[in-house]
Amino acid sequence: AQKVTQAQTEISVVEKEDVTLDCVYETRDTTYYLFWYKQPPSGELVFLIRRNSFDEQNEISGRYSWNFQKSTSSFNFTITASQVVDSAVYFCALSDYRAGTALIFGKGTTLSVSS
Amino acid sequence: KAGVTQTPRYLIKTRGQQVTLSCSPISGHRSVSWYQQTPGQGLQFLFEYFSETQRNKGNFPGRFSGRQFSNSRSEMNVSTLELGDSALYLCASSLDSPKSYEQYFGPGTRLTVT
Numbered sequence: 001a002q003k004v005t006q007a008q009t010e011i012s013v014v015e016k017e018d019v020t021l022d023c024v025y026e027t028r029d030t031t032y033y034l035f036w037y038k039q040p041p042s043g044e045l046v047f048l049i050r051r052n053s054f055d056e057q058n059e060i061s062g063r064y065s066w067n068f069q070k071s072t073s074s075f076n077f078t079i080t081a082s083q084v085v086d087s088a089v090y091f092c093a094l095s096d097y098r099a100g101t102a103l104i105f106g107k108g109t110t111l112s113v114s115s
Numbered sequence: 116k117a118g119v120t121q122t123p124r125y126l127i128k129t130r131g132q133q134v135t136l137s138c139s140p141i142s143g144h145r146s147v148s149w150y151q152q153t154p155g156q157g158l159q160f161l162f163e164y165f166s167e168t169q170r171n172k173g174n175f176p177g178r179f180s181g182r183q184f185s186n187s188r189s190e191m192n193v194s195t196l197e198l199g200d201s202a203l204y205l206c207a208s209s210l211d212s213p214k215s216y217e218q219y220f221g222p223g224t225r226l227t228v229t
Contacts (some may be wrong), residue, residue, distance in 0.1 A: 033214050043203065044119075045220035091158065100171040101148065101212050102160035 002027050004094050006106035013082050013113055021077040021109045023092030029053075032096035034068065034075045035103060039089040048090075051075065082113045117141065119208050119221035127227045133194040136224045140187050140208030146170075147189040148213060149181060152203040152223070161204075164189055165211070193226075201228045 003026040013019045025034065036048040049059065051068050059066045063080045079086055089110050093103040120139045128134050140147050149161040160173035164183035181191040187208070193200055203223045209216040 037220075042222060043205075044222045045205065045207070047217050047219065050217070093158075095214050099160075101146070101163045101165075101214065102171055102173060103148075103150075103158075103213060103218075104160070105158035107157045 002094055002096055002099055002104050004092050004104055004106035006090075006092055006109050008109045009107070010110045010112070013111070015083060015113055015115050016081050017113075018078060018080050019082050019111065019113075021079075021090050021092075021111070023075045023077065023106060025073050025075065025092070025094045027094060027096045027098075029096035029098065032094060035093040035095070036066065036075075036077050037091045037093065037105075039091065039108070041088070045091065048077075079111075082111075084113050084115050087111060087113045119206055119219050121204075121206050121221040121224050123224060124222065125225045125227075127229065128196050129229055130196055130198060132196050133192065134196060134226060135190055135192045136204055136206075136226070138189045138191075138206030138208075138221060140189070140206075141219055144208035144210055144219075145187055146209045146211055146213065146216075146218075147183055147187060148207045148209075148218070149189070149191050150205045150207065151175075152205060153201075158205070161191065163213075196228045198228050200226065202226060 005024045032053045037045040067076045089108045091108045092106045146165045148163040163171040183189045205223045207218045207220040209218040
């Protein structure tokens with residue numbers, strides 16, 4: 001069965017610290033997609049990144065970077081020089097052949113950045 | 116470009132009643148997905164509609180149903196409400212499959228069942 005595990009329930013950091021959010025996934029399919037979403041206090045999920053299983057290149061977007069490692073079934077997310085505005089709940093998600101068009105979300109990691 | 120809108124934003128219902136939630140996707144988007152978010156179960160997929168057809172369905176009882184109209188607007192209905200249906204219901208739209216196209220979420224409808 002498909003599963004996404006975000007072992008870190010809550011993380012607290014001080015502004016300008018780097019922080020890594022862990023995501024471990026399980027799937028039997030060879031083709032699958034991984035996602036990260038951010039949910040600020042307003043409630044709506046904000047898309048951050050999508051990665052397919054054939055693209056293991058790491059990606060950097062400003063202060064955000066993602067490390068995809070198929071060997072360990074992990075898709076970790078790092079925020080460099082964190083800011084108070086980064087405070088939110090972050091979700092990792094998986095979609096494979098069996099899931100169809102559904103996204104299977106992890107339980108989320110609540111990140112609190114203090115000034 | 117207007118985002119995904121959901122109405123109403125908040126709703127209080129009594130056990131046994133039924134409720135209809137509405138979602139207007141981003142203009143041009145043909146796929147609409149619904150998710151239920153609760154503290155205990157997290158985010159769970161309800162169903163996805165594409166061009167007025169249900170393309171995918173999650174593991175929820177038949178009390179949960181939905182539909183999509185020709186303008187891509189979608190509604191979901193929950194009949195015979197139970198206390199456990201209290202949740203944030205999120206709607207998301209994308210051009211086509213959320214696997215391949217960026218999916219935009221609305222602010223959600225907070226349903227409280229008493």
